[in-house]
Each structure stands twice: as structure tokens, then as C-alpha cells.
Amino acid sequence: MVCGHSIVLQGTCCQCGSAVMDESNKLIPFEFLAKGLKLSPQYVGFMKRHTMINTLKEKKKLHLVLNLHGTLYDYGRISAFSDREKHLVGEVDSRDDLWRITARSHQGLIKLRPFVAEFLREANKLFTLHAYSLSPSDHSDYMLKLLDPHQTYFGRRVICGRDTRDTWMKTLDLVLVDERVLVILDDQCSSWWADHTNHLLQIMTYRYFKRPTTSGSLFANLFNHVKRYLFGYDCDQLAPKSYSEEGTDESAEDGGLANALRFLRNLHQRFYDGEYKDVRMLLHAS
Numbered sequence: 001m002v003c004g005h006s007i008v009l010q011g012t013c014c015q016c017g018s019a020v021m022d023e024s025n026k027l028i029p030f031e032f033l034a035k036g037l038k039l040s041p042q043y044v045g046f047m048k049r050h051t052m053i054n055t056l057k058e059k060k061k062l063h064l065v066l067n068l069h070g071t072l073y074d075y076g077r078i079s080a081f082s083d084r085e086k087h088l089v090g091e092v093d094s095r096d097d098l099w100r101i102t103a104r105s106h107q108g109l110i111k112l113r114p115f116v117a118e119f120l121r122e123a124n125k126l127f128t129l130h131a132y133s134l135s136p137s138d139h140s141d142y143m144l145k146l147l148d149p150h151q152t153y154f155g156r157r158v159i160c161g162r163d164t165r166d167t168w169m170k171t172l173d174l175v176l177v178d179e180r181v182l183v184i185l186d187d188q189c190s191s192w193w194a195d196h197t198n199h200l201l202q203i204m205t206y207r208y209f210k211r212p213t214t215s216g217s218l219f220a221n222l223f224n225h226v227k228r229y230l231f232g233y234d235c236d237q238l239a240p241k242s243y244s245e246e247g248t249d250e251s252a253e254d255g256g257l258a259n260a261l262r263f264l265r266n267l268h269q270r271f272y273d274g275e276y277k278d279v280r281m282l283l284h285a286s
């Protein structure tokens with residue numbers, strides 16, 4: 001019988017021992033599970049079905065794929081801080097929601113979204129959690145050490161841009177779970193291939209730090225210069241104030257993550273009550 005070379009590690013088929021070149025790029029890389037691991041689409045389909053059976057019968061859980069930046073935290077580069085934000089650098093040691101990191105040789109602050117610890121603890125009781133981030137991997141690594149230091153929540157189910165063939169779009173092909181039991185929580189719909197957005201519970205983006213109004217591009221700078229010259233106003237003055245500048249924050253009890261958790265609890269209950277057999281129907285039920 002001819003081997004289908006379903007599981008290939010470092011160029012060698014794990015079933016028959018043959019060298020596999022994969023010149024037509026048919027195999028799907030799963031670097032986040034093991035270095036050099038590639039699986040055939042057929043084997044990925046088999047694994048997805050197998051995981052669903054296990055999920056439904058044994059664990060009574062569903063699966064939740066979580067974005068990180070913008071959903072669970074915000075990042076601000078210190079060199080871009082406004083005068084009203086600079087005091088935050090001195091508060092890092094006295095606060096448990098603010099962390100200083102060096103990412104791509106830039107100094108920055110990470111601000112955890114209010115309610116994030118409670119959200120992960122409670123969501124983990126009903127869902128198997130997966131992290132999926134296209135942010136710089138040093139952000140993601142740091143965040144996961146903060147949020148999940150003992151790998152209680154995510155285990156090895158962490159997909160980063162560096163692990164994927166496609167570094168600017170997300171795909172559920174890399175999540176080894178049947179799509180009927182899979183929910184995504186992300187603030188960016190446009191990060192996902194259109195086929196997968198019907199799994200999405202979209203959350204408001206968490207923006208703690210002020211965003212520079214000029215993107216740094218020549219065009220943006222020129223555009224702002226023209227507006228300042230012609231109309232006499234400064235773009236920075238028009239930009240809405242951020243939480244960081246106002247000294248406020250999103251509500252923990254009634255903010256994005258608390259509301260998402262309420263929705264997810266309800267969805268889980270309705271799924272196991274037998275109302276629907278596919279989470280997509282629950283996500284889009286009126």
C-alpha cells in the first residue's frame with residue numbers, strides 16, 4: 001500500500017521513513033507543535049474530527065481561539081508617548097496591569113485589558129483555549145508568560161505569525177479542531193480569511209495608549225502639514241484622548257471581555273442543551 005506521507009517531520013515521513021520534499025507545497029506546516037512538522041490536509045481533517053469527538057464526549061467543552069494584541073492587551077511604544085502618557089513609565093513597578101518590554105529594540109509598555117485574568121480563568125472551564133497572534137512574536141511570547149506562566153490555559157496551542165506559511169492572514173486550517181465546535185474571539189475581522197469569519201465573535205478593540213496621528217509615512221506627514229497650513233488646526237489636537245491620557249480605563253464589569261464571557265457562557269449552555277449542533281448557528285442566531 002502506498003504511504004500518503006501524512007505526518008512529515010524535518011523532511012522525513014513518520015510512517016514510512018521516506019524523505020519527503022513537498023515541492024508542490026501541499027503539506028501544512030505546524031511549527032508551533034513541533035519544529036519541522038508538516039501534516040497532509042487529509043490528516044488535518046482526520047485530526048479535526050477526532051478532536052471534536054473527544055471534545056463532545058469527554059470534556060463537555062468547546063474550543064475558543066483568542067487573538068492577543070487589541071483583544072487581551074494593548075502595547076505602546078514609549079518614544080511615541082504624549083506628554084500626558086509619560087508618567088506611566090514610572091508606574092510600572094507599582095501596578096500589576098502594566099509591564100515594560102523591549103520589542104524589536106524598542107522600549108514599550110504592555111497594558112493588560114481589565115478583566116483579562118478572570119476571563120481566562122472562567123473561559124478555560126468551558127472552552128479549550130488557543131492563542132493565535134500575528135503580532136511580533138516577542139510581544140506574544142512576553143504576553144503568554146504574563147498571562148499563562150505555567151501553560152495552564154494554552155499549553156502548546158499557541159500559533160504565532162512566525163509559525164505560519166501566511167504571516168498576514170489567519171486561518172482555522174492550523175487549529176486541529178472540527179469547525180462545528182470552534183469560536184474565535186478577535187477584534188479584527190479582517191485578519192481572518194473570509195471563509196472563517198462566521199466563527200467570529202468580534203470584540204471592541206482595546207486601545208489604552210494614544211495612537212500617533214501621523215503614521216510616519218511621507219504621505220501622512222504631508223497631508224497633516226497641509227491641513228495645518230490650510231485650515232490652521234493641528235491633527236494631534238483633534239485626536240480623541242486615550243484611556244492613558246484621561247487616567248481612566250475600560251470598565252472591568254461591563255467592558256469588552258466581561259460581555260464576551262457572558263455571551264460565551266450562554267453559547268456553551270445552548271450548545272450542550274442540544275439547541276444547535278454547530279456554534280456558527282449560535283453565533284449568528286438572532
Ligand SMILES: [Zn+2]
Nearest residue numbers: 003005013016
Ligand atoms: Zn510516508
